Amino acid sequence: MPEITVVDVERVADDDGKTGRLVHIERPEEWAACPECGVISTSVRQRRTTRPRDLPYGEEPIEVRWHKRQFSCTEQLCPRKAFTESTAEIPPRARTTGRLCRAAAAQVASGRSVAAVGRQYRLSWPLVHRHFAIHADAVLLEPEPPQVLGIDETRRGKPKWFKDPATATWSRSEPFETNFVDLSGSGGLLGQAAGRTGAAVVEWLQARGPQWTAAVQVVAIDPAACYRTAIKHALPHATIVVDHFHLVALANKALTAVRQRVTREERGRRGRSTDPEWANRRRLLRAREHLSQRSFTTMWNALIDHEPSGQILTAWIAKEELRTLLACARTQAPRSVISHRLARFFSWCADSGIPELITLAQTIDAWWPETLAFITSGITNARTEGTNRLIKDAARVAFGFRNLNNQRRRVRLACTHHMINPAA
Template sequence: MPEIAVTKVERVAVDQNESVRVVHIERPEDWAACPECGVVSTTVRQRRTTRPRDLPYGEEQLTVRWHKRQFACAEPLCPRKAFTESVAEIPPRARVTGRLCRAAARRVACGASVAAACREYRLAWPLVHRHLTALADELLAEPEPVEVLGIDETRRGRARWRKRPDGTWDKLERFETNFVDLSGGQGLLGQAAGRTGSAVVDWLTARGPQWKQAVRVVAIDPAACYRTAIRRSLPHATIVVDHFHLIALANKALTSIRQRVTRDRRGRRGRASDPEWANRHRLLRARERLSEHTFTHMWNALIDHEPTGQILTAWIAKEELRTLLACARERQPRSVISHRLFRFHSWCANSAIPELATLAETIDAWWPETLAFITTQVTNARTEGTNRLIKDVARVAFGFRNLTNQRRRVRLACTHQTINPAA
């Protein structure tokens, strides 16, 4: 009871008629200053008792009775003849206490929707939202400098389709770029609209030169616009590409080769009776996560039923890339890294499969950043955890219309602050 503490708790009594706990409070001072002219008055005109709603006491309802006084203004020239005393916790005309509103705001900060907090505490939406904004302003300060910065994108809302005049469709998607602290405990540092290089440059510029100078490593998805932006804004920082996305590229190449082989051979899409379709998930799983039996079954099915051998060639290319990236975990010397890179490249080149040539070119284009991952072992995995939280917040709210509200709620949820709902 931070603010009510300045008032005097007169008596706590269990009211027999209402069988509820009643707290009677009043201000200890026998004077009050007029809000109009500021002159102190001690002349009490009348007393009133109000019942502002408060938090429950354990499982019981707590009734607060505030015995407040109306004073006559001591200044004859003041247009206000009388005024009623008030405290910050229960402002004039308030029917609920401040701590009830703050408790509702903390419920929202802990993951409830504003509507759910309103139902639980029987409060109005604008009131809870106002206290939530105040709580966010208090908790969400300007981000502290970070050593390892993670940058990636999330889609805001669902993709929408719009018909063009010529009858074709346009896919409309809105993206946000997220900045995450990968070395410290600050969680989500901020968001910027769009997934462009300028969004990254503007956000970093707003942090100031000292903040930028402190960043040592930046982990990004393999997106050229992010790389260009980091090279421009943070020329001293090491750029690391996230290995998860590199393996995802290899898996994508493998899937498109499998689909093309099925189309060429059978003239249709894959079905459960096609061995390559039946093994589609096993193909994407890591080799060490397949049992010997499963691996043999998949291998033999493809040897027996896929005469071109392209799917297995692509699978081996994917595994070669994984072996190369495993140098990070195994802390292999440069000679082993070069050897594995050569093996991956020559396998892709000798296969004469266009999708694998593209994959090898992409790895080549991102080689300095891939090598930086192998030597630093920095991954963007923590930003992926943040992305899940970002989506959860949008789901709980049934989507957002107001971007400012969304950003505030997302950052509250993704900041590694412990908010005690009962504090």
């Protein structure tokens, strides 16, 4: 540390027989400036010894003894009669060195919990968190506007049940956070808004200002109607892109619903491991190109032989038709090919007469402008989904959060740490 000189080092042993080092330090200058008036003083009033905690060095523990001097202020008009010498690394009344606090803050910023870092450095939880907050606030600046914005939600905490005293009915409340992610640059997690409503999205976007919102050209979302309505209100000039992963998930959900309904109608019970449709449930949800010829043949023949209505295979073909339509984003197919595959998907769902497939086709039709925007641009919400995983990991490391501001600071730093510090 600057302005500090090591006077002596002793090897000591504690009550348990563990050896360590006792380091004696002092400030070499024989003078000090009064912090009140700035007058230099060489009049030593008394000497004191403090025990500031410092960074560990090596395998053995280290204890520091700072032999400080208390000076008398020689300025008669100064209201302060005495002062004790200090340095920038060990300010007045400090019990820890500055580099120890910075190291603890860096450990928390790297992904460790505050409690674990406090146990390692023998520091209290409030002290470690206070210095982490100082470190995070200095690093996390106001985000720059991205050209492509991703929006998604994550659940914060466990769901709770509340009883209405007037009606005596119970209602479930799930705390959610809406996340805003930079999909075109290195901004990472730009911020969070409480709830997963359109009003929360509009409020967060309008708080950024008109210049910020004008820079956003594309917004990638899941098929959530409240987010689409909010974006059209707050960013009327932006193009909305729906993520294809969730569209395929809707098709898989419809396929599972058809399989479960057919099993209940034909067998009068839930599916069992002896039922061919239940035994092939994972093959039904897997992409066709990821199935070997043997697995595909096994699934197809089992359903042909034991499911006479053919509804399950019809739903599986509808799912594959939708995947073929969405695959035009990878091949950059012309608009004529896209229209042909869309018509083939709609015709197959309509001719099947299966209610689950008709609902799926209606959903695709309602979201077709956003789906077409994905096919032509290829923009996905994958980075937002990855950010959601980092948010959940940060909550697990901290064993949950009680303070919303602490959570948002910790989560945002965890999601942008590798971007702020590329070498970390």
